[in-house]
Amino acid sequence: MSWHWQSAAAIAAAVRSRAVSAVEVARAHLDRIASLDGKLHCYLRVDEKGALLQAAAVDAAVARGEDPGLLAGVPVGLKDLFVTAGLETTAASKILQGWIPVYDGTAVTRLKRAGAVLLGKLNMDEFAMGSSNENSAFGPVHNPWDLERVPGGSSGGSAAAVAAGLCAIALGTDTGGSIRQPATLSGVVGIKPTYGRVSRYGVVAFASSLDQVGPLARTVEDCALALEAIAGHDPQDATSIDAPVPRYRDQLGGDLSGLRVGVPEEYFAEGLDPKIATLVRAAIAELARLGARTVPISLPNSIHSLATYYLIAPAECSSNLARYDGVRYGLRIPAEGLGEMYQQTRAAGFGAEVKRRIMLGTYALRAGYYDAYYLRAQKVRALIKRDFDRAFSECDVIATPTSPVPAFRLGERTADPMAMYLADIYTISCNLAGLPGLSVPCGFVDGRLPTGLQLLGPPLGEEVVLRTAAAYQRTTRWHERRPPLATEGVA
């Protein structure tokens, strides 16, 4: 039995019924990581000992007749932005290298409580800034569908690990698309919940008014299970929403009759790869075949999303990253030459993109410029949000492409930050408006590079987004296709 291609739902059921032990499932994944990850570079750290201990604890709970939890024995990978007790956490940055936290973030605690087995920490763009995973201080991740191409970013290790069967579920974070964009480029499902739905306590901060935690998996059902395990109010996070968590897994059945699917023409304009346009339109036609009614809608201020985001995100990051002053994290400073050493190490500690953002953000927040840039961007943000409010009075869910292009070649966009930022054009408005958004595989460009359909919902509308995606996935087979790596003689 190839446990690495089983869904989380199937693994949890098998572990619970003792058809397999959690230790056996963990072992299978650890072996696969050892044989495959040299090519992909998804994992920055594998916690073999911790994973086997957690798995053994799940098996012991099952043997005692206790409920082992929703994700019993499910192998999970964590983006290295999640703070993990006793396990180095770097945010893929040299400045945090060597930092071993003394606590677990809330999402991590909740996964453990649900019986998940945490395999290790996944590669990402430094401090989650990027769209290709090439900004990692420890080297890029390779796309399992084509090793010469990027997996998407910033949760590139999360998406590629799920696509290659190196974990069943991965946690990522999404500030401007970093769950959905790599999910689409790597051919997996990813959901960014409503802002505040999942606690960010113990997640290294990037842009605090935008950051949100969410799962990536090969099926919509697995995303629903993971979200159910991690969502919900947390007094440790002041932005966390105090609303009950629905049983998402019970909301996935049924056809789509009566569902109004809004289609914004602004998202199909110039810049979109025509092959992706065709696949996404076919996916929307499939939703209609399942009973949905398509409604043309307009989101006129979406064209300002990119400019708005690339002011707000750097401004907030320049404030969040000020804490890495070379004193509290990562550095071992000798008694002499403190000042110079401090300057040098701090400069060496951040990569080029992070420095660019800190400079941009500091500039935009300067007294005298604040009104012209940051405040203006916040006003445009309100207009973008208002467009969505209006649209959701006419439809229940919005369907768009997730990415304008399929996975691009490693190095293709690194010299041109603007070209890199354009990869986020369809994902960013969702974060600016605080909405839930999901990407589900909807076909292959040229028959080999995956792409995805993006579904956006109203605030706390995770259920409608998941239900729509689940109905689509039940009648399509895209998610069953495996990357060519899988056939390279690796069990």
Ligand code: GLN
């Ligand atoms: N690509 C966007 C950026 O570079 C979004 C990143 C993210 O969502 N973390 O900021």
